[in-house]
Amino acid sequence: MAQILAPSTQWQMRLPKTTFGTPIQTKMWSSLVMKQNKQGAAKSSGRFRVVALAENSTVNRLEKLLNLDITPYTDKIIAEYIWIGGSGIDVRSKSRTISKPVEHPSELPKWNYDGSSTGQAPGEDSEVILYPQAIFKDPFRGGNNILVICDAYTPAGEPIPTNKRARAAEIFSNPKVVAEVPWFGIEQEYTLLQQNVKWPLGWPVGAYPGPQGPYYCGAGADKSFGRDISDAHYKACLYAGINISGTNGEVMPGQWEYQVGPSVGIEAGDHIWASRYILERITEQAGVVLTLDPKPIEGDWNGAGCHTNYSTKSMREEGGFEVIKKAILNLSLRHKDHISAYGEGNERRLTGKHETASIDTFSWGVANRGCSIRVGRDTEKNGKGYLEDRRPASNMDPYVVTSLLAETTILYEPTLEAEALAAQKIAINVLIGKHPWWAVNHAIERTHETASVLSIPARIFPIYFPMGNMATGFFIIFSLIAGVVGVATSVTGLTNVIQWDEPNLSAAAGSSFLTWTLTLPAMGLACKEINIGWTDANLRTLEVMTIILSATQLFCTGAIHAGVEDLAPKRPAVAGTV
Ligand code: ADP
Ligand code: MN
Numbered sequence: 001m002a003q004i005l006a007p008s009t010q011w012q013m014r015l016p017k018t019t020f021g022t023p024i025q026t027k028m029w030s031s032l033v034m035k036q037n038k039q040g041a042a043k044s045s046g047r048f049r050v051v052a053l054a055e056n057s058t059v060n061r062l063e064k065l066l067n068l069d070i071t072p073y074t075d076k077i078i079a080e081y082i083w084i085g086g087s088g089i090d091v092r093s094k095s096r097t098i099s100k101p102v103e104h105p106s107e108l109p110k111w112n113y114d115g116s117s118t119g120q121a122p123g124e125d126s127e128v129i130l131y132p133q134a135i136f137k138d139p140f141r142g143g144n145n146i147l148v149i150c151d152a153y154t155p156a157g158e159p160i161p162t163n164k165r166a167r168a169a170e171i172f173s174n175p176k177v178v179a180e181v182p183w184f185g186i187e188q189e190y191t192l193l194q195q196n197v198k199w200p201l202g203w204p205v206g207a208y209p210g211p212q213g214p215y216y217c218g219a220g221a222d223k224s225f226g227r228d229i230s231d232a233h234y235k236a237c238l239y240a241g242i243n244i245s246g247t248n249g250e251v252m253p254g255q256w257e258y259q260v261g262p263s264v265g266i267e268a269g270d271h272i273w274a275s276r277y278i279l280e281r282i283t284e285q286a287g288v289v290l291t292l293d294p295k296p297i298e299g300d301w302n303g304a305g306c307h308t309n310y311s312t313k314s315m316r317e318e319g320g321f322e323v324i325k326k327a328i329l330n331l332s333l334r335h336k337d338h339i340s341a342y343g344e345g346n347e348r349r350l351t352g353k354h355e356t357a358s359i360d361t362f363s364w365g366v367a368n369r370g371c372s373i374r375v376g377r378d379t380e381k382n383g384k385g386y387l388e389d390r391r392p393a394s395n396m397d398p399y400v401v402t403s404l405l406a407e408t409t410i411l412y413e414p415t416l417e418a419e420a421l422a423a424q425k426i427a428i429n430v431l432i433g434k435h436p437w438w439a440v441n442h443a444i445e446r447t448h449e450t451a452s453v454l455s456i457p458a459r460i461f462p463i464y465f466p467m468g469n470m471a472t473g474f475f476i477i478f479s480l481i482a483g484v485v486g487v488a489t490s491v492t493g494l495t496n497v498i499q500w501d502e503p504n505l506s507a508a509a510g511s512s513f514l515t516w517t518l519t520l521p522a523m524g525l526a527c528k529e530i531n532i533g534w535t536d537a538n539l540r541t542l543e544v545m546t547i548i549l550s551a552t553q554l555f556c557t558g559a560i561h562a563g564v565e566d567l568a569p570k571r572p573a574v575a576g577t578v
């Protein structure tokens with residue numbers, strides 16, 4: 001039977017203004033939203049009207065029952081206990097009756113489920129215990145009914161392996177982390193699929209739509225597919241007390257995003273999981289399949305991520321940009337640890353194309369969407385603000401990602417060796433690594449920002465020379481090499497040239513050519529430096545001299561080579577002698 005998802009006209013549930021705009025603390029929202037009067041409850045019950053397309057009225061009668069307001073008849077409420085299943089991404093839930101409305105998860109009983117059916121426990125000892133951790137208003141049942149986000153433990157009280165919340169809560173209760181009041185703004189992207197063919201919503205079955213371009217934030221029947229789902233979800237989240245901050249249509253048709261935050265600490269994870277559960281329920285009603293796969297369609301189609309915007313108290317205060325840079329340094333040193341915790345299949349998404357950075361290299365930049373970490377223009381301008389970690393995949397676990405960010409940036413202290421190693425890696429990458437010589441140009445520009453987060457002793461030569469710009473260190477090194485070799489070859493070369501005979505002149509020609517080839521890179525770097533805009537007078541003189549030197553060296557080399565040619569005919573034609 002076909003169904004149409006029709007948003008009810010009774011959507012507007014009024015909540016006090018203070019609920020939005022500031023990060024909602026668990027206590028705040030629970031006390032606010034649970035104080036719902038009977039009239040409000042009656043008005044807001046029945047979040048979706050399921051309209052039957054069939055002639056019989058069965059569904060309409062069902063709808064009546066679904067919308068029944070039970071509050072005049074009983075104090076009892078329905079609590080939907082929600083937990084994360086064995087895959088680490090599937091959400092499961094079951095319902096139970098609670099004797100009266102509650103305002104805090106601590107008022108709720110623990111519960112259990114059969115872990116062998118979710119891939120979380122062996123059959124012979126399958127009981128897993130659910131601990132209620134956060135509550136939200138239930139937008140599907142309305143009234144005083146609630147959604148309960150739980151985490152899972154063994155009967156002995158140990159968190160089961162898929163319980164990532166327990167470890168995260170531990171990190172977020174560390175006094176150092178608490179003092180930094182970590183904020184998270186999470187951009188959850190997702191893709192909608194047609195139920196029967198598992199092909200994106202709005203796409204012709206077995207074929208592709210026109211290339212990306214018109215769809216991002218687009219409107220119109222040929223550009224926007226699934227808006228009702230996105231909108232229904234938006235309101236349902238607001239109703240539930242989720243700190244949702246916006247939505248937008250994405251670059252790939254059938255793909256959407258919503259943002260949750262800024263939320264403080266562990267709350268970010270709770271709110272994302274609750275919002276994902278609500279999205280699963282809404283897509284279920286609409287007969288559309290939700291996927292959080294980071295690259296649902298191979299090829300020239302954007303993947304789906306979960307950008308995590310992050311700040312600490314000191315990043316948001318004066319001088320915050322320096323704190324952000326230090327955080328970026330720590331993040332660069334633990335790139336691999338983060339990548340391995342940022343979602344399954346993320347390597348299919350982080351290719352370096354489609355507004356992503358390659359999975360193997362860490363990079364950061366201001367306003368650069370091709371970096372691992374992006375800092376907004378405003379943050380740079382104001383000297384404080386937040387950073388955006390663009391690496392997490394859409395199927396990441398927000399408990400893992402948020403707590404790892406806090407751990408790496410607040411608790412982790414890198415050793416100087418680790419920094420020096422990182423510095424070396426950057427230098428090697430630029431000098432001989434994956435970049436051919438002509439790419440040094442590009443590499444210097446990219447490395448400039450990357451290396452500027454290193455602390456002073458690690459900003460070693462040649463990445464971060466104490467003066468000048470990013471090209472200076474490289475320029476000095478190459479000038480020195482060219483200089484030393486140049487002096488040595490000049491001394492021998494001069495005596496060779498004075499002799500002015502064939503073997504000596506050939507040797508001089510060889511060494512002068514070598515000197516020239518060594519001076520060339522120095523000259524290139526000098527040009528690069530001037531190009532970046534270094535104006536110190538001494539350095540400029542040195543650069544200009546290098547440029548002139550490489551030209552005169554070329555001339556000398558040419559002259560000596562001509563001499564060799566000139567002497568060649570005079571070579572004695574003596575055979576058999578050495
Ligand atoms: P983008 O430009 O990358 O698409 P969005 O507007 O989609 O960014 O999302 C930005 C998110 O960052 C929002 O959820 C917002 O609430 C959050 N945010 C804003 N300021 C901060 C901050 N200081 N710390 C953490 N998150 C923040
Ligand atoms: Mn966004």
Ligand code: MN
Binds near residue numbers: 187189250257
């Ligand atoms: Mn996006």
Ligand code: MN
Binds near residue numbers: 187307
């Ligand atoms: Mn983003």
